[in-house]
Amino acid sequence: MADPLVIEQARVFKARVLLREEASTQALVSRWSQVEQALGTHVDALVNRALAVSAGQRIPVSVLYHLERYQEFQAQAIDVILAYQAYAEGRIDESVRSQAIFGITDGTQLIGIQATPFGISFNILPVDAINEIIALTEIEPVAEVLARMAPLGIGAATQILIQNTAMGINPRRTAREMFAQGLSQSLNQAVLVNRDLQLRAYRNGSLEQYRASGIVDQFQRTATKDSRVCPACLSKDGERQDVADLMALHTQDRCSVIPIIRGLPEFTYTNAQDWFAEQPPGVQMEILGQGRYRLYAAGQATLSDFAAVHQDPTWGPQLKTVPLNQLRRN
Ligand SMILES: [Zn+2]
Numbered sequence: 001m002a003d004p005l006v007i008e009q010a011r012v013f014k015a016r017v018l019l020r021e022e023a024s025t026q027a028l029v030s031r032w033s034q035v036e037q038a039l040g041t042h043v044d045a046l047v048n049r050a051l052a053v054s055a056g057q058r059i060p061v062s063v064l065y066h067l068e069r070y071q072e073f074q075a076q077a078i079d080v081i082l083a084y085q086a087y088a089e090g091r092i093d094e095s096v097r098s099q100a101i102f103g104i105t106d107g108t109q110l111i112g113i114q115a116t117p118f119g120i121s122f123n124i125l126p127v128d129a130i131n132e133i134i135a136l137t138e139i140e141p142v143a144e145v146l147a148r149m150a151p152l153g154i155g156a157a158t159q160i161l162i163q164n165t166a167m168g169i170n171p172r173r174t175a176r177e178m179f180a181q182g183l184s185q186s187l188n189q190a191v192l193v194n195r196d197l198q199l200r201a202y203r204n205g206s207l208e209q210y211r212a213s214g215i216v217d218q219f220q221r222t223a224t225k226d227s228r229v230c231p232a233c234l235s236k237d238g239e240r241q242d243v244a245d246l247m248a249l250h251t252q253d254r255c256s257v258i259p260i261i262r263g264l265p266e267f268t269y270t271n272a273q274d275w276f277a278e279q280p281p282g283v284q285m286e287i288l289g290q291g292r293y294r295l296y297a298a299g300q301a302t303l304s305d306f307a308a309v310h311q312d313p314t315w316g317p318q319l320k321t322v323p324l325n326q327l328r329r330n
Contacts, residue, residue, distance in 0.1 A: 004267040006113050007222065010256045013106040014224055017099060018254070021198045024095040025191050031087055032187045036179055038080045039073070043157075043178055046073045047171045050161055058166035064158070074154060081150040081186050088149075088190040092142055092197060099198045100133045103205020107259065110206070111213055114261045122213040133208055137201040139314055145193050149186040157182030196251045203247075206257050210243045216259040219243055224254040225275050227283050231292060231306035232321040237272030248309040248317035273303060291324040301327060 002008075049069040053059055064070050104125050111122055157178040164174040210216040223229050223237040233255050240260060241247065247257070276284065285293040288306070295301035305327060312318045 003269040006110055006258055006267070007269045009113055010106075010110055010222060010258055011224075013102075013110075014254065014256050017102065017199070017202050018224075020095070020099065020102075021195055024091060024194060024198070027091060028088055028190050028194060029187065031084065032184075035080045035084050035183070035187075039077055039179075039183070040175075042069075042073045042076050043175045044171070045069050047161065047165070047174045047178070050165045051168075051171055054165040056166075056168055059162055061162070064162065077154050077157075077183070078150050081153060081183075084186075085146045085149055085190075088194070089142055089146055092146075092190070092194045095194065096134065096137060096142075096197045096201045097130065100130055100137065100201040100205040101127070103133070103202040103207075104129070104209045106202075107206030107209035107257075111210070111216060111259050111261065114259070114264060115215060118261075118264060120215055120261065120264075122215045125209045125212040129208055129212070130205075133201065133204045136204050136208075137197055142193065142197070146190060149189045152189055153183040153186030156185045192251070199253060200249070203255075203257055206259075207243060207247075210257070210259045213259070215262050216243055217262055218260040220258040220260055221247065222256045222258055222269075223272055224256070225272065227286050229254075229287060230321055231288050231303065232308075232319050234272045234276060234287070235303040235305075235307040236319065238269075246316040248319040250319045253319065276303060289324070292327065295327060 003011075046067075046069045049067060050059060050064065053063065053067065104127075108124055115122055160177050160182045161174065164177065207219065210219055218240050221236055221239045221241070223233040225234070225237075230250070232250065233253065236248070236255070247255075249255070276287070279287075281293075281297070284296070288296055292301065292306060295305075296303075306322055308320045308322045309317050310320065
């Protein structure tokens with residue numbers, strides 16, 4: 001049976017949300033190459049100096065920090081990452097704002113698809129509500145979250161430098177790893193924040209529209225059903241809650257929120273259990289992971305066993321996939 005129009009439309013909207021998010025992530029990633037270019041010669045010089053000083057031993061941090069080459073690298077890295085951070089902040093703010101507005105307008109359409117054929121009218125959220133939505137989304141200001149970027153990347157690169165020189169690994173490889181596994185953690189932080197906030201802003205825009213509509217008391221959570229979906233989101237799929245209440249989420253949660261119009265007949269749709277049961281074993285295993293898959297396939301666990309919610313004082317209810325060792329204990 002085909003899903004109702006509102007579910008189909010929400011799926012189309014969510015795909016667009018993800019495309020917009022990917023485009024902004026791509027911009028963040030390509031701008032990062034400027035950071036790498038600016039630091040290339042500093043990293044090379046530092047690695048060679050560290051190798052000479054180490055003489056096959058692990059360099060004590062106190063010795064490393066006193067090397068002129070290290071201080072130069074650090075100062076330069078802070079400089080360029082701070083410049084990148086300013087760029088990222090502007091870019092993220094812009095994207096979050098845009099996703100929040102799409103959240104409102106898409107949410108309006110999801111109400112309209114259901115209400116209009118029945119001649120039910122509803123209120124539309126004023127556009128200046130956008131600032132409240134941003135405040136709701138950015139509980140911790142973006143600048144504060146991004147401030148952790150530089151120490152994260154520089155710290156990780158320094159660890160790699162210390163380990164690799166102690167093992168006598170060749171300087172080109174060490175330099176490469178300092179970028180790929182060390183400094184890149186600064187970039188990852190920006191990408192993660194960007195993705196998470198955009199998804200939250202979009203959802204908050206829709207939820208605020210539902211709250212303002214006057215005809216929506218509840219919403220239904222709908223997972224993005226693909227091979228990247230997590231067990232927790234799948235098990236929460238189809239759950240309904242009051243629009244006034246906070247939704248349990250994990251970082252980068254891609255679930256959609258479908259408005260339930262007061263007084264209208266119930267709609268049915270392909271729920272997560274049915275969808276999951278139809279997936280080939282390979283996809284099921286990719287989603288659940290091997291251990292959970294074995295329990296599921298043996299009939300020893302169902303999807304609902306895989307989700308847990310705990311309360312975070314700042315971020316509200318947090319959704320988690322139950323770790324395998326806890327599943328076995330039950
Ligand atoms: Zn999930």
